[in-house]
Amino acid sequence: MPIRVKKLRRASVLKQIFTSPLYILITIAALVAYYELFTFLIVSSNEGIFFVTVPIYLIYALIFSASLLMSTSIYAVSQSIKAKYAGAEGGVLSVFTSSIGGLVVGCSCYAPIFSSLLYAVGFGTLQVSSAISFLGVYQTWFVAVFIAANLIFIYHQLGRITRIGGAHRRR
Amino acid sequence: MKKNDWTHGATNKLLIVAIVVGLVAIAVSSYAILNPSTNTIIVYRNSTTTVFVVKGYNITSGLLEPPTSLSDAPVITQNQSFGNRLTGINAPFNASELNIINNASNSYFEKAGEMFLNGTINNTVGASTKALPLFIVNGKPTVIYLGSITCIFCGENRWPMAMALSRFGSFSYLFKGYSSIGDGDMPTIYWAPAHYNISSTVLGDFYSSNYINLIAIEDANPISGGFNLNPLSTMQQRINQTNNVAYIDAMNYIISTNGFSGTPFTVWGAYEVGGADAVIFANNTSKQGTAPLQHMTHADVLNQLANPTDQFALSEYAAADLYIAMVCKTLNNTPSVCTAIPSIVKIEAKLGL
Structure with missing residues (x-):
């Protein structure tokens, strides 16, 4: 008789992650790190002033979603070597969206970091x-x-984790 | 099993490629951040001669004088609340307001200059300059300004710019303005009335001097929005339509620097300054900036500048001192103001001019 395995749902994995004290701590740590990164990038681009020109709730949403993605990524890496790649990609994406987000939310009237990157790859003034x-x-x-x-990407990662988790349970 | 091995192998290779691309990107980014764009690029014409891609100019041309009012952008007289305030926009300064800018005492600049030198200015004041060949019009070097009425840093920095220029000449007109409502809504100066409702390029000013020219290029977009800058190519097209040699060449000169990183972008004689030379939004007690300037009227700002005893006003004078130093150095300190304000020479040394 085949063993019936209860299908793991994304919601269950999410609950597993964010009811764990360890992953709650990881999320908080990522939140603080991304907020500091954001502040640094904004202040660097705005000549020492924390001045943002997009609604602040969007910034908070971006930092929060990036933190959730980082936690989910770390969970994916910890579960199985086959989920490690999903975890790595997700971790990189969360850093990318936070970094680029920090560059764009200040007053884009003066963008020294952004323009330096463009000049470095060969863009001209125009x-x-x-x-x-x-x-x-x-x-x-x-x-x-x-x-x-x-x-x-959080949704995508949770899907990969559930598929890999299901494969493990059927062995 | 073999299929899984193949999938695993392909994923491995993709991951390695992704890591390599990421490392290269980090390396390029780090290089770009540590080595900001240079405004001059040396190229070799032949094996023994070097030439600068940014060329200097020495031209003869009239300068543009704009209208003193715009029928499609009238003065707003209604008293409006801070944060959505355009009260007095495009109104010319009256005689006493102009007098505060044109005839400020050199002692104010000197006091602020000394404070800048001994580090007791609490707001962020400082400039990174790059040397440029001169842009000479009618025998005089030029101050070139390219900014936007929608830009908060342009809005803040026009105050010290005007005060600096007042040491070498005078304004027959200045106008009340604001940065855009979505970009700080700061009370500021306009060099000329701006089309604050449409996309346009405002050219010209009412400045005269025996020592220098002022070429003012102000990008304009609806001021009720946020920061919105037309591409330089659009501004260039509009300038070309004027057939004014000085402005056409000035735009070409700006483009050739490869130093544009946003607004304000200014050239003070022989020195390019990317961005504002100060961030002065309040009476700061520390270097951390906030923006109470949003809650000041033009009268509030001018009253402080007329009698500079607070950090805000003294910082504005200090920021002006930096621009004065650049012009003085360009002119080999020949104008009397360069010695009448003793701290200017010391500031030149501090800036490494």
Whole structure:
């Protein structure tokens, strides 16, 4: 008689992760780290002032979603070597969205870090100015896309964890 | 098992590629951050000669004088609340307000300069400069300003810019302005009335001097929004339509520097300054900035500048001192103001000019 295994759902995995004191601590640590990173990038770009030009609740949502993604990624890595790649990708994405988010949420009128990156890869003045203009107009959309990317990847990772967890239980 | 091995192997390779790309990206980013863009690039014309890609200019041209009012951007007289305030936008400074800018005492600049030198200015004041070949119009070096009415840092920094320029000449008109409502809504100065409802480029000013020119290029977009900067290519097209040689060449000069990182972008004689040379939004007791300037009227700012005893006003004068130092150094300290404010020469040394 085959052993019937209860299918693991994404919600169950999420509950498993965020009812664990360890992963709650990891989330809080990631939250603090990303907030500090955000503050550093904004202050560096805005000549010493913490000044943001997107709604602050979006920034909090971005930091929170990135923290959740980091915790989920670490959980994925800890579960199985086959989920390690999903974990690594998710961890990298959460750092990416937080870093780039920190660059775009300040006043994009003066963007020394962003423009230096563009000049370094060969952009000229006209292209850099166009990029700064684009950033200024669409910065809120950038943040929204990053939040969505974090949430989608959390959903994707949870799916991979449930599939791999199911395969383990059927052995 | 073999299929799993194949999948595992392919994933391994992808992961390695991703890691390598990430490391390269980190390396490039680190290099870019540690080595900000340079405004001059040396190229070799032949095996023994070097030339600068950024060339200097020496031209003869009239300068643009804008209108003193705009029918499609009238003065707003209604008293509005802070945060959504455009009260007095495009209104010209009256005689006493102009006098505060044009005829400020050198002693104020000197006091602030000494405070800057001994580190007792609490707001962020400082500039990173890069040397440029001169942009000479009608025999005089030029101060070039490129900014945006929607930009908070331009809004804050026009105050010390105007005060610095007042040491070498005078303004027959200045106008009340604001940074955009979504970008701080700061009370500021406009060099000329701005089309605050539409996308446009405001050119020209009412500055005259025996020593220097002022070429002011102000990008404008609806001020009720946030920061919104037209690409330089758009500004260049609009400038080209004026057929004014000085402004056309100034734009080409700016583009050739490869130093534009946003607004404000200024050239003070022989020195490029990317960004504002100060962040002065309040009477700060520490270097951490906040923005109470959003809750000041133009009268509040001018009253403080007329009698500078607080950190806000003294910081504005200190920021002006930096720009004065750049112009003085360009002119080999020949204008009388360069010696009338003794701290200017020391500031030149501190900035490494």
